[in-house]
Amino acid sequence: MGNMEQVEELTTLIGDLVRIETENPPGNEKACTEYIASWFEERGIEANVIDEPHPDRPQIGVKIGSGEPTLVLNGHIDVVPAGDRDQWTHDPYAGDEVDGCLYGRGSVDMKTGVAIGMLTVAHLADDLKSGEIPGSLVFHAAIGEETAEPGTKTLLETGYDGDYGVVLEPTRLHTATSEKGLAWYEIVVTGDPSHASRPDQGTNAIQFAKPLLDALDEYDTDVRERSDSLVGQAYSTVTMFEAGTKENVVPEKAKITIDRRFLPDESIEQIDSEIDTLVGTVEEEHGVSISWNRTRTYESAAIAEDSILAEVFRKHSARVADVSPEPWGVNASTDVRNFINDANMEAITWGPGDLAQAHTYDEHVELSSAADGLTALLGAAEEILSETHMTE
Structure with a gap:
C-alpha cells in the first residue's frame, strides 16, 4: 500500500x-x-x-x-x-x-x-x-x-x-x-450543626478543617522532596473543598479532596499509612473527628x-x-x-x-x-x- x-x-x-x-x-x-x-x-x-x-x-x-x-x-x-x-x-x-x-x-x-x-x-x-x-x-x-x-x-x-x-x-x-501513580483521597471533618445566630452551640467543621489543611500543606512540601529520574517529583494537591448547606447554618462537615501523584517506588499501602497518620495526628492534637477514604487508584x-x-x-x-x-x-x-x-x-x-x-x-x-x-x-x-x- x-x-x-x-x-x-x-x-x-x-x-x-x-x-x-x-x-x-x-x-x-x-x-x-x-x-x-x-x-x-x-x-x-x-x-x-x-x-x-x-x-x-x-x-x-x-x-x-x-x-x-x-x-x-x-x-x-x-x-x-x-x-x-x-x-x-x-x-x-x-x-x-x-x-x-x-x-x-x-x-x-x-x-x-x-x-x-x-x-x-x-x-x-x-x-x-x-x-x-x-x-x-x-x-x-x-x-x-x-x-x-x-x-x-x-x-x-x-x-x-x-x-x-x-x-x-x-x-x-x-x-x-x-x-506515575495517582490516588484520590476524600477526607471528612465532622462538626455539629447549629443555627448561625447561635454559633457557639455547634461545632463549625470549617474551623476544624483549618489545622487539617495546614497539615496537608506540610505533607505536600515533604512529598515534593521525593523524585524519580524519569517521572519527576511526587505531589499531594488539595483539589476540592466542600462545606456548608445554607448561609445561616454552621456547617457540620467539611470534605477535602486530595490528588496524590506518586512514584514507582512508592506503594499505595505506604501512602494510605501516611494519610492515616496525618489524620490521626490532627484528630489527637485538635480533638476533632476526621475520617478518610481512597476513592480512586491508578498504581x-x-x-x-x-x-x-x-x-x-x-x-x-x-x-x-x-x-x-x-x-x-x-x-x-x-x-x-x-x-x-x-x-x-x-x-x-x-x-x-x-x-x-x-x-x-x-x-x-x-x-x-x-x-x-x-x-x-x-x-x-x-x-x-x-x-x-x-x-x-
Missing part, C-alpha cells in the same frame, strides 16, 4: 472513531465496539466481543497468529465528556479536518492510538496467519480507562495477554518505561529502561520521526499498570499525539504525527514479532 493511501485510510479511521461519541461517564462505548468489530470483520479478521466486566459496555479482543513472542497493542475507546460545547470552535464529534489536524474529543486521547493499533493488525494479518511473521499479535479496544475501571485488566485476564504490551496513549512517540508502574521492547520502539521512533531515544517516563496514568503489575508483562506507554491536548477544548491530533506513529508501529511490531530469540 502506498504511503498516501495509508495516510488516507488512517485519517478516515480516526475520523470515524471520533464521530462515535463514547463519553465516560456514563460509559457509551458500545456503538464504537460494534464499529470496530465490523471493521475487522470486513477485513476477514475475527474480533471477539467481550461482555465483561459490564455486559452493556462490551470490549474487543483480537488475536492473530499462534507463534511466539506475542505482542499486545492496547487502546481504550472511552473519552472524557466534551463539557461546555460553546467552548469548542469545532463540534467535538464532527471530526473536522483543518490545516493537517483532525479535531474532536478523543482524537488524541486516544482514538488515534486505537486506529494505528487496528491498522497494524490489518496490515500484518496475512503474514501472521501464514507464519511469514513468526509471532502473534493481540489487539485490545478497552472500556472504562478514564474512570479506572478494569477494562484492560479484564481483557488480559480473559486470555488477551502476551509477552510484550504497548499502551498506545499519546507520548509524541517517546517510549515510556515508567509512569504506578515501571520496567527496566533498557528492556528490548523499549529499545526497539526508541529505534523506530528515532528512525521515523527523529524522536530522542533518551529513556523517558510519563506523568499521567495509563492502563500500562495492568500489564506490568497485574499480568506481569513487559510493557511501555507509547503513541502519536501530544498528551497536552488530552481532555482540552478543541482537542486535536496532527495527522502527520499519526502517520509517523503508524509507520513506526508497523516497523517496531514486525521487528519484535520476528525476533523469536526474545522469549528464549
Whole structure:
C-alpha cells in the first residue's frame, strides 16, 4: 500500500472513531465496539466481543497468529465528556479536518492510538496467519480507562495477554518505561450543626478543617522532596473543598479532596499509612473527628529502561520521526499498570499525539504525527514479532 493511501485510510479511521461519541461517564462505548468489530470483520479478521466486566459496555479482543513472542497493542475507546460545547470552535464529534489536524474529543486521547493499533493488525494479518511473521499479535479496544475501571485488566485476564504490551496513549512517540501513580483521597471533618445566630452551640467543621489543611500543606512540601529520574517529583494537591448547606447554618462537615501523584517506588499501602497518620495526628492534637477514604487508584508502574521492547520502539521512533531515544517516563496514568503489575508483562506507554491536548477544548491530533506513529508501529511490531530469540 502506498504511503498516501495509508495516510488516507488512517485519517478516515480516526475520523470515524471520533464521530462515535463514547463519553465516560456514563460509559457509551458500545456503538464504537460494534464499529470496530465490523471493521475487522470486513477485513476477514475475527474480533471477539467481550461482555465483561459490564455486559452493556462490551470490549474487543483480537488475536492473530499462534507463534511466539506475542505482542499486545492496547487502546481504550472511552473519552472524557466534551463539557461546555460553546467552548469548542469545532463540534467535538464532527471530526473536522483543518490545516493537517483532525479535531474532536478523543482524537488524541486516544482514538488515534486505537486506529494505528487496528491498522497494524490489518496490515500484518496475512503474514501472521501464514507464519511469514513468526509471532502473534493481540489487539485490545478497552472500556472504562478514564474512570479506572478494569477494562484492560479484564481483557488480559480473559486470555488477551502476551509477552510484550504497548499502551498506545499519546507520548509524541517517546517510549515510556515508567509512569506515575495517582490516588484520590476524600477526607471528612465532622462538626455539629447549629443555627448561625447561635454559633457557639455547634461545632463549625470549617474551623476544624483549618489545622487539617495546614497539615496537608506540610505533607505536600515533604512529598515534593521525593523524585524519580524519569517521572519527576511526587505531589499531594488539595483539589476540592466542600462545606456548608445554607448561609445561616454552621456547617457540620467539611470534605477535602486530595490528588496524590506518586512514584514507582512508592506503594499505595505506604501512602494510605501516611494519610492515616496525618489524620490521626490532627484528630489527637485538635480533638476533632476526621475520617478518610481512597476513592480512586491508578498504581504506578515501571520496567527496566533498557528492556528490548523499549529499545526497539526508541529505534523506530528515532528512525521515523527523529524522536530522542533518551529513556523517558510519563506523568499521567495509563492502563500500562495492568500489564506490568497485574499480568506481569513487559510493557511501555507509547503513541502519536501530544498528551497536552488530552481532555482540552478543541482537542486535536496532527495527522502527520499519526502517520509517523503508524509507520513506526508497523516497523517496531514486525521487528519484535520476528525476533523469536526474545522469549528464549
